[in-house]
Amino acid sequence: MSISFIRKMGTVAVLAGLAALCTRMPAQGPFGTPNESSAFSIPEKQLVQPAELNRILADKNGDKPLVLQVGSRVLFEQAHIAGSEFAGPGSQQAGLDQLKKRVASTPKDKAIVLYCGCCPWNRCPNVVPAFKLLQSLGFSQIKVLYIANNFGSDWVEKGYPVARGH
């Protein structure tokens, strides 16, 4: 057994260990620990990928979730997921009040999808407060749309349906 082969095997073992570590933290940054305000703190099971949400919304027979944009109104007016509603920016108290008012009469088991897309996922200030508010209100079917970069590149440019205006 050559030294080079042993070296290669050693490197493979180290990298496999790193890979295993990463897969154990799927909702977190690649090498960091998420803080409570980071979108990485949202559990992976509560995330929905853009392609999956698009499939759900396009399914004519399936139940549609209530899709709420919790980012800025200016961004919403330029483009938003067709059928979604503006519910106020989650980073501001006024936005959270608006969201609370919007879901006041919504059944607690209604499927709700929150999204923003203002900034890269780990920088979004809106989704975590909105998600926590709905959790505290007792909603049991909350999902957050995972937008890695921004709404433009992760939804609009994929060709998924958008609407403009209010």
Add this chain to the structure above:
Amino acid sequence: MRAATKARRWHSRCVWLVRVLLFAGLLPAIPVAPVCFAAPPGVRSIVDKHAPQINRVDLDGHRVDLKSLHGKVVLLNFWATWCAPCLIEMPAFSTWQRQYASQGLQVVGISMDDDAAPVRQLVARLNAKYPIAMGDAKLGEQYGGVMGLPLTYLIDRNGVVRMRFQGETDLKTIERQLQTLLNHR
């Protein structure tokens, strides 16, 4: 000869390491700043076209008229108070405004906040050294859709959009492109 053998060995090691990283699925995990010099496919590109006109009053009550800035290089930055990466960039833009003003740079900030009140507060705190006006959906659409922040355009002395930087971008990259435009008279 020995040097060439050494280089070949290193090259082979690098290729092998990349193969292992790909196999382990680690390469996609390495964070890469989303930078683009032209608009990505699907977005209406305004790069290499005349910059859409901006004629607004800034937060200090002064008029910002893009046409009147012909002859200067304009760094046009779309931002918002709640956008963390935007707030990292703004002090650098203030520095550049001072540093490159004599070479013909004009930085213009457009806030995509819903209300002006938090913008005024933050701009006062940051002591921004360039005009900042409020934006809206219409202006965003004219600029190809501002659907993610920060978004920065570099406009040349003839009023033509030359570069587009979407998302968190290495400031050195922007500065290098800016210097290229400033040196081109």
